[in-house]
Amino acid sequence: MSTHHTSPRATAARRARAAVTADVGRRPPVAATTLELLDRARGSLLLACRTGDCAERYLEAHLGALRAAAALLSARSAATGRSRPRSVWEVLPVVAPELAEWATFFAGSARRRVVVERGGAPSAREADDLLRQAEVFLEIVQDTLGVLRADRLPDYLAPVSLVQASARGLHERDG
Numbered sequence: 001m002s003t004h005h006t007s008p009r010a011t012a013a014r015r016a017r018a019a020v021t022a023d024v025g026r027r028p029p030v031a032a033t034t035l036e037l038l039d040r041a042r043g044s045l046l047l048a049c050r051t052g053d054c055a056e057r058y059l060e061a062h063l064g065a066l067r068a069a070a071a072l073l074s075a076r077s078a079a080t081g082r083s084r085p086r087s088v089w090e091v092l093p094v095v096a097p098e099l100a101e102w103a104t105f106f107a108g109s110a111r112r113r114v115v116v117e118r119g120g121a122p123s124a125r126e127a128d129d130l131l132r133q134a135e136v137f138l139e140i141v142q143d144t145l146g147v148l149r150a151d152r153l154p155d156y157l158a159p160v161s162l163v164q165a166s167a168r169g170l171h172e173r174d175g
Helices: 008-026 032-050 054-076 088-095 097-117 124-145 162-174
Strands: none
Touching: 032 054, 032 124, 054 088, 054 097, 054 124, 088 097, 097 124
């Protein structure tokens, strides 16, 4: 008679999946507003993948992260009587302390985004790096909310237009 041995690793993985499944069953349903924000976040990231303009890629990637954070805040926080508007990146660590480092990171990219909106040109690497980080952040938010992930973003990014990049660089030097 042969005995079937299960490795400790397989047993641990099975228990982890069961715990996640049980936890998902206890979570309240996700509101339509939250799901719409997650969908719009993914849409921004897809636009960022498809554009060959570094500035547009940077702006869309940041917008995608902003929408993902807004989705989490809409799911976890209740309206308060505060009169002072606060940045999503200020509120996120209060509502989701486990995402405080992400809030700090994206608060920094928000300052850079303002420069880009005023005509500053991020490098292709800077735009691509922000896009990758925004994609990871969206996946973390989806996992945190217990929302099934959509398909991953395409591995292919539109090539950066050298004409647009050099024209923007000339504009910055002349201005």
